[in-house]
Amino acid sequence: MRRVLQSSGIQFLLKWFLIVLGLATGGFSLVRDFLVIQGKPIPASEVYWAWLRICAIVALGTGWFSEYKKLRGMVANRPVLKVPPSGCYVDSRPFTWQREAQNVSCLHLRIVNDPRIPTEHGNAVGIGATITFFDSDDVCLFFFDARWGDSTQPSFLERGESTFTLLNVDLPIGRTREIDIAIKTATDDNCYGFNNDSYHANHFLHPRWKLVGERFKAVVRVRGAFVDYAWEVRFRNPGKGLEFEVESCKEVKPSSPF
Numbered sequence: 001m002r003r004v005l006q007s008s009g010i011q012f013l014l015k016w017f018l019i020v021l022g023l024a025t026g027g028f029s030l031v032r033d034f035l036v037i038q039g040k041p042i043p044a045s046e047v048y049w050a051w052l053r054i055c056a057i058v059a060l061g062t063g064w065f066s067e068y069k070k071l072r073g074m075v076a077n078r079p080v081l082k083v084p085p086s087g088c089y090v091d092s093r094p095f096t097w098q099r100e101a102q103n104v105s106c107l108h109l110r111i112v113n114d115p116r117i118p119t120e121h122g123n124a125v126g127i128g129a130t131i132t133f134f135d136s137d138d139v140c141l142f143f144f145d146a147r148w149g150d151s152t153q154p155s156f157l158e159r160g161e162s163t164f165t166l167l168n169v170d171l172p173i174g175r176t177r178e179i180d181i182a183i184k185t186a187t188d189d190n191c192y193g194f195n196n197d198s199y200h201a202n203h204f205l206h207p208r209w210k211l212v213g214e215r216f217k218a219v220v221r222v223r224g225a226f227v228d229y230a231w232e233v234r235f236r237n238p239g240k241g242l243e244f245e246v247e248s249c250k251e252v253k254p255s256s257p258f
Contacts, residue, residue, distance in 0.1 A: 078226035079124035079171065080115045087111065088233055088249035095183075097203045104204075105243040106194070107181040107235055108149060109220050113171045124171040127224030129179050132257040133193055133209075134217040142209065143257045146220065147195040149178035154199040163196040168224070181218050182211065184237060184244065191237045191244070193218075211237070215247070221254055230254040 087110040095104045115122035129146035151166045171177055183204065184191035192198070193209035201207065214237055221230040232252045236245040 077115060077117045077119045077121040079113050079122055079127075079173075079224075081111050081124065081171070081222060081227065081229045082114050083109065083231055083249060083251070084112050084176070088231075088246050090244040090246060092243065095204055102185060102203075105184045105186075105191075107183070107233075107244045107246070109179045109181060109231060109233060109249070110176050111171070111179070111222065111229075112176045113173055115173060118173045121226075122173045124224055124227050126168045127171060127222055127227050128168045129220060129222045130257075131179075131181060131193065131195075132219045132221075133211065134219070135213055136215040136217075138217065140257060141211070141216075142193070144193060144195050144197070144209065147180045147198075149180045154196050166196055179220055179222075181220065181233065182216075182235070182244065186241050189240050191216075213237070214239075219252065219257075223254075228254045 088108070089110070090105060090107055092103045093106050094101050113122070113124050129148070130143060131146045132143045133141040135141055145167050148166070148169050151169060154163045154166070157163065169177060180194045182191050183194045183198075185203065185205070188205070191211045192205045193211065194204065195209070198204045198206045198209065216235055216237070218233045218235070219230055220233060221228075223229075230252050231249060233249050234247040236247055238245055
């Protein structure tokens with residue numbers, strides 16, 4: 001937002017400086033001739049600076065309103081992210097670790113870009129997601145960069161290629177994308193947060209993202225240019241051999257975990 005305002009300010013100054021200059025140089029001659037015809041000898045310097053001030057006020061006021069209206073239009077038509085009905089869901093997917101396959105219970109959040117007016121400003125570009133996990137007492141457990149479920153799996157990247165390129169994606173108007181939240185295996189009492197770092201852990205169960213207990217809260221925040229949304233997902237781990245249970249999912253006011 002700050003960069004957009006700075007860019008608009010620079011364009012505004014260049015554009016309206018030229019207009020002021022044009023009005024001042026051409027209008028000066030007209031005002032001077034008019035005053036001479038009326039028999040009012042006024043020093044040329046006073047006429048010039050008075051006219052320049054008038055032109056500056058009119059041009060700057062008109063320019064400010066024009067840029068303000070343009071910026072308001074961009075903000076009004078910005079991307080609007082929503083969680084569709086049943087957008088927070090649980091499914092079972094096959095995971096393969098060193099040729100050993102097993103079904104894993106997965107918790108996801110699916111979002112859709114549904115702006116009020118579909119314009120070129122409504123496409124969400126370069127958005128990223130983070131997830132903050134809390135226990136049943138709302139004590140913060142950990143925070144990490146979230147994984148977009150349909151992005152390239154880190155195991156398919158070239159050797160030495162960073163997973164940083166996977167963190168930000170585009171979300172065109174009317175399209176949906178999925179964010180991974182957590183996973184649990186049938187043989188483990190505990191569950192684990194899941195992101196790109198999980199691909200470097202044994203059986204995708206990263207010890208830093210271990211969730212010990214039964215009930216948890218995950219706050220998913222998605223940010224980008226003109227985009228800042230957050231959703232609170234409360235879920236339950238019913239125990240070994242059982243899948244996740246989603247207890248609630250609602251939009252909340254975005255806030256920093258730090």
